[in-house]
Amino acid sequence: MRKTSPSLTPNVRRRFLAGLGASVGLLASRHARAADAPLRLGLTPVFLINDLQLLSQLKSYLTRACGRPVELVMRRTYQEITALLVSQRLDAAWICGFPYVQYEDRLRLLAVPVWRRQTLYQSYLIVPAGRRAEGPLDLKGDLHAFSDPDSNSGCLVTRALLAEQGTTAERFFRKTIFTYGHRNVIRAVAAGLTQSGSVDGYVLEVIREAEPTLAGEVRVLWRSEWLGFPPIAAPREPLSPERSDLLGDALLAMHDDPEGRQVLATLRLDGFASRPGSLYEPIAAKVALVERRA
Amino acid sequence: MRRFRPPITVTVPMLVAGLMVVVGLVVSERVMSRLVESQERNLAQLSEAYLDGLSASIQPHMMRGDIWEVFDALDRSRDLYQGLQPIETVAVDGNGLVIAASDPRLMPSRAPLPEDFRARLPDGAFAIDPDAGRAYLRRPLDYHGTPVGALHAVVDIGYLLQERRDVVTTLIVTNAALTIALAAIGYLAVRRMVQPTRVLTEHLTSGATGRAEPIPEAKMPAPGSEAHRLYAAYNALVLAERERESLSRSLAEEERLASLGRLTAGMAHEINNPLGGLFNALATLKRHGSSRSVRETTLDLLERGLVGIRDVVAAALESYRPKHAERPFGPNDLEDIRVLVGPEVRRRRLALDWSNGLRESIALSSAPLRQAVLNLLLNACAATPEGGRLAVSAVGDGRAISIEIADGGSGLSAEAAKVLTTAKAGLAPSAEGGLGLWMVRSALDELGGEVALARSCFGGTLVRLSFAVALEAERVDAVA
Numbered sequence: 001m002r003k004t005s006p007s008l009t010p011n012v013r014r015r016f017l018a019g020l021g022a023s024v025g026l027l028a029s030r031h032a033r034a035a036d037a038p039l040r041l042g043l044t045p046v047f048l049i050n051d052l053q054l055l056s057q058l059k060s061y062l063t064r065a066c067g068r069p070v071e072l073v074m075r076r077t078y079q080e081i082t083a084l085l086v087s088q089r090l091d092a093a094w095i096c097g098f099p100y101v102q103y104e105d106r107l108r109l110l111a112v113p114v115w116r117r118q119t120l121y122q123s124y125l126i127v128p129a130g131r132r133a134e135g136p137l138d139l140k141g142d143l144h145a146f147s148d149p150d151s152n153s154g155c156l157v158t159r160a161l162l163a164e165q166g167t168t169a170e171r172f173f174r175k176t177i178f179t180y181g182h183r184n185v186i187r188a189v190a191a192g193l194t195q196s197g198s199v200d201g202y203v204l205e206v207i208r209e210a211e212p213t214l215a216g217e218v219r220v221l222w223r224s225e226w227l228g229f230p231p232i233a234a235p236r237e238p239l240s241p242e243r244s245d246l247l248g249d250a251l252l253a254m255h256d257d258p259e260g261r262q263v264l265a266t267l268r269l270d271g272f273a274s275r276p277g278s279l280y281e282p283i284a285a286k287v288a289l290v291e292r293r294a
Numbered sequence: 295m296r297r298f299r300p301p302i303t304v305t306v307p308m309l310v311a312g313l314m315v316v317v318g319l320v321v322s323e324r325v326m327s328r329l330v331e332s333q334e335r336n337l338a339q340l341s342e343a344y345l346d347g348l349s350a351s352i353q354p355h356m357m358r359g360d361i362w363e364v365f366d367a368l369d370r371s372r373d374l375y376q377g378l379q380p381i382e383t384v385a386v387d388g389n390g391l392v393i394a395a396s397d398p399r400l401m402p403s404r405a406p407l408p409e410d411f412r413a414r415l416p417d418g419a420f421a422i423d424p425d426a427g428r429a430y431l432r433r434p435l436d437y438h439g440t441p442v443g444a445l446h447a448v449v450d451i452g453y454l455l456q457e458r459r460d461v462v463t464t465l466i467v468t469n470a471a472l473t474i475a476l477a478a479i480g481y482l483a484v485r486r487m488v489q490p491t492r493v494l495t496e497h498l499t500s501g502a503t504g505r506a507e508p509i510p511e512a513k514m515p516a517p518g519s520e521a522h523r524l525y526a527a528y529n530a531l532v533l534a535e536r537e538r539e540s541l542s543r544s545l546a547e548e549e550r551l552a553s554l555g556r557l558t559a560g561m562a563h564e565i566n567n568p569l570g571g572l573f574n575a576l577a578t579l580k581r582h583g584s585s586r587s588v589r590e591t592t593l594d595l596l597e598r599g600l601v602g603i604r605d606v607v608a609a610a611l612e613s614y615r616p617k618h619a620e621r622p623f624g625p626n627d628l629e630d631i632r633v634l635v636g637p638e639v640r641r642r643r644l645a646l647d648w649s650n651g652l653r654e655s656i657a658l659s660s661a662p663l664r665q666a667v668l669n670l671l672l673n674a675c676a677a678t679p680e681g682g683r684l685a686v687s688a689v690g691d692g693r694a695i696s697i698e699i700a701d702g703g704s705g706l707s708a709e710a711a712k713v714l715t716t717a718k719a720g721l722a723p724s725a726e727g728g729l730g731l732w733m734v735r736s737a738l739d740e741l742g743g744e745v746a747l748a749r750s751c752f753g754g755t756l757v758r759l760s761f762a763v764a765l766e767a768e769r770v771d772a773v774a
Contacts, residue, residue, distance in 0.1 A: 143361075143402070143403060143404070145362070174404075175361075175404065177360075177361045177362045178362065179362045179366075180362075184362065184366070187366075187369070188362060188365070191365070191369065191397075191398055191399075192397070192398040192399035192402075193361065193362070193365045193394065193398040193403060194398075
């Protein structure tokens with residue numbers, strides 16, 4: 001089981017990933033890729049990576065929009081995708097706001113999804129539908145499900161909330177587990193495996209439409225403030241900036257294309273927009289808060 | 295008390311049904327035990343496959359104590375093994391704490407395995423509880439020989455039990471239908487088989503109580519069959535019986551005519567004797583009819599002679615009276631017999647002691663009784679040596695009579711005595727001389743009389759005939 005331990009704070013991981021990325025980058029520079037090699041877009045388990053039809057549509061649209069083959073790269077954890085991205089093994093990746101602020105100096109924003117006409121979303125604390133609890137403090141002693149250690153909505157927001165209360169997840173909860181997927185958090189809470197969970201609000205709202213039975217088994221106990229939506233980022237100093245821009249442009253133009261709109265409809269998104277890095281300052285503040293408490 | 299014996303048409307179908315029930319039970323028991331064996335073997339194999347697959351996927355996660363991954367594997371396996379229908383699957387670590395269960399609400403993670411659940415777990419790998427409709431599986435997990443925990447599963451075997459119930463129902467319905475069908479076939483077959491016997495039995499039964507009738511041609515089965523031969527043999531028997539009966543009647547009639555012939559000869563003699571006297575009287579009248587005293591004496595002689603002739607003729611006529619003129623036996627009938635036998639008595643110069651103590655008529659047909667007494671008396675005459683003595687003594691009233699005939703002969707032969715004393719004489723005997731006694735016996739049977747034999751006071755035979763009739767009032771009482 002993976003668990004966030006005090007010995008592995010975000011800063012430590014950041015240094016580890018930076019070192020890893022530098023090594024891989026050197027390796028990559030020695031084997032410069034051919035210009036016509038497929039564009040590589042990384043996808044985190046933010047959402048719906050198990051929807052093969054969606055992936056096929058996305059790949060089809062991007063390939064056509066970019067005018068060259070696109071490869072969708074998926075890994076089980078955020079950490080793996082982030083490592084590939086900062087090590088320039090990916091031309092772009094759909095990551096979370098938390099990894100973005102961690103590697104802000106080495107990443108640049110390509111596009112931010114627009115959901116319900118804004119580039120913001122919330123983190124939810126959820127409990128089983130029948131559970132009697134009124135606020136986050138009622139969850140003390142729970143077996144709690146996080147999504148991913150590097151997820152903003154699925155981990156960081158709850159940790160920051162507890163830090164504000166002067167405690168940590170390890171002290172507040174009886175035990176925490178990572179399910180490596182927001183949908184899995186919902187499943188864990190719905191099945192009663194855990195008594196509560198931290199989940200991406202956007203994911204839960206979409207699942208309400210796609211899987212109402214599953215979503216009906218949980219109840220939102222607490223909503224965070226609005227935070228920057230998980231962005232699509234590229235290495236700040238890529239081996240080939242044009243490759244990243246191709247992907248960024250294709251995403252920004254998605255809502256103008258019928259096939260792109262089909263992908264957006266499945267994702268329940270309005271489109272993609274350019275936003276400054278300042279969108280993620282509230283998340284950076286939470287990281288700082290948690291690090292101080294740790 | 296006589297035990298009730300059901301007819302063969304019932305016993306054979308019952309026997310068939312009984313055998314079918316026994317066969318059905320044996321076959322059902324075998325089928326069910328094989329089914330149970332087969333189901334349990336299949337279930338055990340399926341369970342092994344289920345646990346094998348599950349173990350492989352959760353073992354790495356169990357080693358790490360990864361609650362989510364273990365749960366995820368258990369949760370997904372529910373859909374993967376639809377054929378097995380697991381109800382509850384639990385992964386337990388080496389300390390007996392639940393890592394994850396397919397239903398975490400019942401068995402929360404990191405809690406000890408509930409005691410009632412632990413109690414149901416088998417000592418071996420597999421156990422079935424048919425009452426609960428559950429099977430319990432257990433698979434210890436180890437990594438390179440080091441135990442890392444165990445996997446427990448509760449499987450719903452309700453569908454297997456339902457299958458068993460369905461098979462039992464099918465067996466019962468099928469066996470019952472077969473039993474009823476075979477019993478019905480048995481009934482029809484036996485009924486068909488015993489039909490000829492039944493017809494024969496009916497004819498034999500009616501033959502025993504009345505006249506045996508041949509089986510009509512319409513009822514005869516197809517020629518060549520067993521039943522046809524049986525019927526033909528029966529009909530031949532009936533016809534032979536009828537011929538013998540007819541012959542017996544002819545013989546009896548002949549005997550009656552023969553005895554009548556002998557009587558007639560005696561009667562002719564009896565009439566002839568006074569005739570000479572009568573003619574003499576007529577001659578006397580012709581010559582001396584003018585004398586009043588002679589005339590009166592002669593007419594008196596004529597009258598007495600004619601009265602004697604008239605009595606003889608009347609007695610003969612009465613003995614040959616047609617059947618339809620039947621009347622009760624009375625004192626006069628006995629007197630007629632005396633007249634009829636008179637010539638024979640005189641011919642043999644016998645002394646006849648006659649005692650007619652009958653006071654009134656008795657409701658017995660006179661013809662057979664007259665014939666019986668006459669035959670016995672003629673036999674007594676024949677048996678008594680010439681110049682010997684014999685006696686007839688009769689007493690009685692309207693209810694009962696007793697007639698004794700005693701002779702001075704040498705006694706009845708054993709054969710003759712048997713003919714006389716054996717009830718239901720049957721057909722006429724072929725031996726000569728027995729016919730008269732056989733007719734006596736037939737009369738006794740017909741009139742319900744009894745006969746007793748004894749030694750007479752003359753050293754010969756004493757035959758006593760006894761008859762009794764119930765008066766009308768007594769018959770009513772008897773019926774009541």
